[in-house]
Amino acid sequence: MKLIIAIIRPFKLDEVREALTEVGVSGITVTEVKGFGRQKGHTELYRGAEYVVDFLPKLKIECAVPDSLLDAALEAIQNAARTGKVGDGKIIVLPVENTVRIRTGELDDDAL
Amino acid sequence: MKLIIAIIRPFKLDEVREALTEVGVSGITVTEVKGFGRQKGHTELYRGAEYVVDFLPKLKIECAVPDSLLDAALEAIQNAARTGKVGDGKIIVLPVENTVRIRTGELDDDAL
Amino acid sequence: MKLIIAIIRPFKLDEVREALTEVGVSGITVTEVKGFGRQKGHTELYRGAEYVVDFLPKLKIECAVPDSLLDAALEAIQNAARTGKVGDGKIIVLPVENTVRIRTGELDDDAL
Amino acid sequence: MKYETMLDPRSRERALRTLAWSALPIAALLALGPAHAQDAAAAAEAAKPVVDKGDVAWMLTSTLLVLLMTVPGLALFYGGLVRSKNVLSVLMQVLAVFSLIVLLWVTYGYSLAFNGGNAFIGNLDKLFLKGVNKESLAATFTAGVSLPEYVFIAFQSTFAGITGALIVGAFAERIKFSAVLLFSAIWFTFAYLPIAHMVWYGPDGYLFAKGAIDFAGGTVVHINAGVAGLVGAYFVGKRVGYGREAIKPHNVTFTMIGASLLWVGWFGFNAGSNLEATAGAALAFLNTLLATAAAALAWSLVEKVIKGKPSMLGGASGVVAGLVAITPACGTVGPFGAIAIGAIAGAVCVWGVHGLKRLLRADDALDVFGVHGLGGIIGALLTGVFSSPSLGGFGLGAGNDTIAAQLGVQALGVGITVVWSGVVSVIAFALVKLVVGLRVPEEAEREGLDITTHGETAYEN
Amino acid sequence: MKYETMLDPRSRERALRTLAWSALPIAALLALGPAHAQDAAAAAEAAKPVVDKGDVAWMLTSTLLVLLMTVPGLALFYGGLVRSKNVLSVLMQVLAVFSLIVLLWVTYGYSLAFNGGNAFIGNLDKLFLKGVNKESLAATFTAGVSLPEYVFIAFQSTFAGITGALIVGAFAERIKFSAVLLFSAIWFTFAYLPIAHMVWYGPDGYLFAKGAIDFAGGTVVHINAGVAGLVGAYFVGKRVGYGREAIKPHNVTFTMIGASLLWVGWFGFNAGSNLEATAGAALAFLNTLLATAAAALAWSLVEKVIKGKPSMLGGASGVVAGLVAITPACGTVGPFGAIAIGAIAGAVCVWGVHGLKRLLRADDALDVFGVHGLGGIIGALLTGVFSSPSLGGFGLGAGNDTIAAQLGVQALGVGITVVWSGVVSVIAFALVKLVVGLRVPEEAEREGLDITTHGETAYEN
Amino acid sequence: MKYETMLDPRSRERALRTLAWSALPIAALLALGPAHAQDAAAAAEAAKPVVDKGDVAWMLTSTLLVLLMTVPGLALFYGGLVRSKNVLSVLMQVLAVFSLIVLLWVTYGYSLAFNGGNAFIGNLDKLFLKGVNKESLAATFTAGVSLPEYVFIAFQSTFAGITGALIVGAFAERIKFSAVLLFSAIWFTFAYLPIAHMVWYGPDGYLFAKGAIDFAGGTVVHINAGVAGLVGAYFVGKRVGYGREAIKPHNVTFTMIGASLLWVGWFGFNAGSNLEATAGAALAFLNTLLATAAAALAWSLVEKVIKGKPSMLGGASGVVAGLVAITPACGTVGPFGAIAIGAIAGAVCVWGVHGLKRLLRADDALDVFGVHGLGGIIGALLTGVFSSPSLGGFGLGAGNDTIAAQLGVQALGVGITVVWSGVVSVIAFALVKLVVGLRVPEEAEREGLDITTHGETAYEN
Ligand SMILES: Nc1ncnc2c1ncn2[C@@H]1O[C@H](COP(=O)(O)OP(=O)(O)O)[C@@H](O)[C@H]1O
């Protein structure tokens, strides 16, 4: 089992979720985050002050998948989240030791 | 050492934290997240528009534990967070390579 | 490749980001979180009620680095984030299986 | 000063009689206000009541100020105090209850409160505002000075409206919307209207006749609402998680805006109750300013001493407590009497939301009783004290020679209001429970009323 | 009641003539207001117009209330409805459009709307307020009663300002800031000024002369703005993601505060349009209170029945719909006529933002047409119905004997406004598109106008 | 026009003398306002001052408008500009300072500012409002027209209150709450009261006698507060992280609401300073509307040119700058003079918060000096220019024949205020530092004053 972490553009969420659902992923968890990377931010002006805002709003998607679904899920995310411009984001895949569904106590792949 | 990631219902936070403290976990980190899963969302109505909100507010708890505490912690979370209804959430366990306490530079289990 | 997760004090963000940039880290992702640990919270008073707020505002920094950068990055974070007082936070290092840059499809170290 | 309201020529005679009873040196003063009414020509037609445009201007302004108190004032004050998942439900309850009562007011409320009848309730002669038109007049406290009746109807309608809206704070975050509406209609009819009639309808009203002083509605509005709220809190029960989870205000800035708008609008409430733009209105105005300032500081000081930190929420609560307490007194006490009343109310109401609340063991969510009920009682009683000329006041009520006598009458007013409102509320809540039920299901309460009752959420990034 | 405005002694004669035409029993009533004007001495100099300080007080208050409606009222109402990345752009548009129009108003607008000319537009004799000073007067509806001209100029400037600001809701979240300003200046000059002249400038104005009733500006302000907004929505095009992504209000509490302040301020708009602090103002006031309450409840009820849940946003929208609909009618219908108009407008406008909106296929982002346009039309027509004494009203327009006749005139007013405003808007938007372009680039729209156009973000933790 | 305030019969004679000095053609005009005062009957008793209910209505309204400016207006304007961890501390400071000063005002402030004494300070004859009652009167600018003294006391109390509250913006986000209160009390006593007396108390006040024009308080309120703020910023020191970390407004929408309410309320401040509901008030009103609109657009235009983007915060700041600058001038300049003053102030104050701020090297957190100080100075000087009839104004001050002469007097007023307020502030801050200390510990500042000083947080999800 793997945990997929994907940093994407906020307005791509719906497309990514649909793409993942299609390949059979049953659940995801989304967090609002701020990203710093190659994409450059903007300048904000307030009265006497100017601030360069390097951090841009992004969404982080976390999704635990059985090994069998990994490749399909990765492809789905890439296709749905890509615009081709700097700042599209990253996907990071982590190994998972085990998972539990709290409601039932089911373990591993059954828990997803 | 392991990193426990638990997605739970927001109002269960206090119970889970207490349960973890009891089994000897010394610290946790909590993030507000939105979850998509089997639990179905609601419909929101605004003037001419209706939106089906599939994403539900959840809390993500992250907690690094020494291997010795893992089972107790998992059980504590499950017991405290369970309501028995769809949407209780998941626990995901990841392997950790090492940890550092920033203040002191202590490493691994000592860092927790 | 590793994923570094660092929990730090909010006002240390700029210093940590600069320190990481200096050692060659090209991107980070930041999340607002609430931390519970040894540092004690404060009491809030509202009309008839008092609440002990155990959760303190922290920032979580996530940063995927090639193995070669790991030690430098860890040191950079520790130096920049340390105040020496309880509550400076933790660093947790996780193994990464692979990474993808969504825009280009580049993999692993190239994706960062 | 008593609140005398005669609304058609037929009651003019009674009005004059009432005025003659008055122990206050007020007639002389008021005669000074509309100086131009006194010239030779006017004297010749003294029988014909005069409408002064300055009065109309002030009373229209006062009326919209009471609306400002309700929405957005009270709505924000309450809305900021609840959790973000319930803020819209509170705003909606305030808006809907106010709207409903204003419509009931013109339908039958005005007639029952301010037209004929007996010592306890009026009659239905003005049902659907029968006979009211642009020529009909309502009397003021000054013989020969009138207001267009539409002005008086509008002004009083907002009083009824805000009183109903005040109550919803007590059972916020868990009550059914339909229950709120049904309760409001019943309570308005059987508690608000009789008390308003008893206190304000001269010279017949039971408490009016006894010389009870309630210049702008301490009993009618605040004690009345406070008691209804407390009863509601018992009936509806405590919020899920009350006492265990942290139930914090979601936006204290909103609460502060609300409290500020209550302060600003309250000048319409208090100085508007003078019905004329005279020195009497100015006194009520100044007293309202000073009592509130004193109460805000007093609440903060007590918090600083007791808990070590003066909270903003405390300051805002002090503002409201001071306003509530000065309401009955603002027309008859002097400026330093007002400061005393404000300071005392501000200090005591800290106990109202802490000690008293614990004693009462009710989850009066937004402290309707602790602030409006208790503050109203303090104000009603202290009105009997500081109205005394010996303490800088401008005179006790007709027929009450000593502070003790006046205190007795004031206490009677408080007692009657507490009991009457209490009994009506118990019956009303029992009825509502039977008919539509009082409370949303626990799961809906957890998810928040905004989504489950109103189908929307307040905030989005 | 017709809106008659004669602004210097030269037009006094015409004023009296107009008044003589009037079928309303209003003169008798109003004569009662400024009672002191009637004493012997005053009668002797009846020719000299009287300025009453009560009128001045009320009109200054009314004027600032219309500002309150605009900023912060309308700004918040609109600001809460957009996404947080665009809130500042909306606030800025409202502020800048209002400011711009107020300046244009004193430069040439006032003269073109309210001075001489023909049936469709005034002249430029008062360009740069030439000849206006502290002594110059503006007539009211009552012969012999005047206001300082500065009061009338200020009052009317805010009407023009808010009308321009209303429009921006239709194309919010994607339009260029420069386009908004340029369009506003053109539209104000070629649509607002002529319609205001036609409806309000007596006795010459085209619709005024026909006996059309628009007491406080239902056609001039609301239909006028609603149509301009709709045209704008077509020209500017739909928002990126419209119909696919969830485009939700970012802060419904702000929207509620805004709606409440609109309600509070609207008393200046409606009762202020009486120009005097009399029973006529009080009637307009009470009607504005009641129609709004009825509309808020009606909208909620319809939502409850159709969708199962009465939303707070619906309640707030009902408030605005009710206010819009009662605007033309508030001076001539009775209180229960006002309740009927409010309830009907509240119910029908639910369809305006759902069914009608789908039919129109325009992304009128904040429902300027669905609420102001549609509500305005309903109000204009129902004014012709409920002003009839047979339905409790205070009289139809001069020369219109039956409800049918009046309805015809009202429909004519609606028709002219829709066509005129529509044509001017089409031309204006076409021109603006050519000169500065209408729309920001898609990427800027995604990022939000606050950052890309104004260089700032509204919220920070 | 000079601000003349005679408060008891004893000073009536002086008042008439002052009026006789006046070079303004104002007497003739004002005589027109209260037309009814002129009829035969009234003429017979000319000695007896007339109280007009229209004036009372307007002045009560004006007074509550100044409260609206302070809470919630100024509180929100400032509150939105700080970080969310400090918003409650700012709201609390504004509320507490206002409340404190209002209480000090009735205790001794009113007597020291507006009763007898010498050219620099009044006396203590009215300590605790001794001798004031419902019959006592305060004079207006018109001989024979008075206000109930309670009205004048209340109106002026809010001026003192808001002035103290303005200052807290300069040292927001790091000062001790006790230091704010102690400083406010000292500064109010030794800086506000003397300056108010010098400028407004006729005919004795030092600047009043020199013919300085400060219609509504440009020197007394804005320059006075601006200088105190600047001194405070130096004394308290820069915020932790200033110039390194991003210190952004946490809620620009709140700031915009605040600026809007300042605009709305400022009509009470400016037009209320006319003390009567006459054409003079209407002129002040219109000028306040126009100058503000011009300033908002001017600030935005300069930002657009210099930085490429016109910000909402800039628009809101322009609103305040325009209001500040028109304050002294609003009674004597013409509408286009007002537009010029607004536009100039709006443009120059952009420099006030950028270039000047860098020069001054003080962390004046919310630009109290850059907007109120600088805007006040610009306004004071331009008043001397645009009041000239040659530039459309209504007359220079008594005894000043040329613009140059008037400018000299205006500059003197500015100079005295800057030095006096500066010196008092230095001493006051030094004293406060000694007694209670000025600044919270660094850790508390990092955590935010809301939690560490007031024990609460503003927002919760
Ligand atoms: N090494 C990294 N570790 C964690 N997150 C990263 C890393 N690099 C980039 N990110 C995240 O991915 C986002 C996009 O990265 P960026 O370099 O701007 O563009 P791109 O992904 O197109 O190369 C960033 O805003 C940040 O949130």
Ligand SMILES: Nc1ncnc2c1ncn2[C@@H]1O[C@H](COP(=O)(O)OP(=O)(O)O)[C@@H](O)[C@H]1O
């Ligand atoms: N595969 C997954 N990866 C990550 N998070 C998940 C996954 N599936 C579910 N979740 C999270 O768990 C929450 C609860 O899941 P859900 O399917 O609704 O109910 P249950 O846990 O009872 O089966 C979801 O809202 C989501 O946040």
Ligand SMILES: Nc1ncnc2c1ncn2[C@@H]1O[C@H](COP(=O)(O)OP(=O)(O)O)[C@@H](O)[C@H]1O
């Ligand atoms: N075991 C843990 N797992 C995850 N996060 C932790 C853990 N222990 C502490 N933290 C995080 O680190 C923060 C700082 O920890 P704390 O014990 O207060 O101080 P210190 O890091 O100085 O020992 C906490 O607020 C929490 O967010």
